[in-house]
Amino acid sequence: MKGEVLIARSIVSKWLKEVMQNEYTLTVHPRDREIPEKEIRALKDAGWTLNFKGDKMIVRSNDPVSLAKLHVKLSNRGYIVESD
Numbered sequence: 001m002k003g004e005v006l007i008a009r010s011i012v013s014k015w016l017k018e019v020m021q022n023e024y025t026l027t028v029h030p031r032d033r034e035i036p037e038k039e040i041r042a043l044k045d046a047g048w049t050l051n052f053k054g055d056k057m058i059v060r061s062n063d064p065v066s067l068a069k070l071h072v073k074l075s076n077r078g079y080i081v082e083s084d
Contacts, residue, residue, distance in 0.1 A: 020062050026071055028057040029080040039077075 028035065035057055043050060048070070049060040061067045067083075074081050 019064060022062065022064075024061055024064050024067050025084040026059040026067060026074070027082040027084060028059065028074055029082070030055055031078055031080060035079070 034055060040050065040057070043059065051058040051060070059067070059070065071081050071083060
């Protein structure tokens with residue numbers, strides 16, 4: 001399958017533009033302790049948009065793929081993560 005074109009580049013580009021216009025969010029709940037300041041700083045330094053409601057952290061992005069990667073990363077660190 002190397003070298004075969006499955007979907008035309010123009011179609012993929014158009015789809016990506018449409019998908020990237022939407023805003024996606026993750027809600028991160030700490031399990032037994034607050035989210036450490038070090039974790040929050042690392043996410044902000046990586047360019048994530050963060051909001052806080054009580055002990056929950058809300059992460060916003062227009063990139064669903066990067067947000068999905070972050071979802072897995074935070075889940076593996078023991079946080080409860082909800083996709084909105």
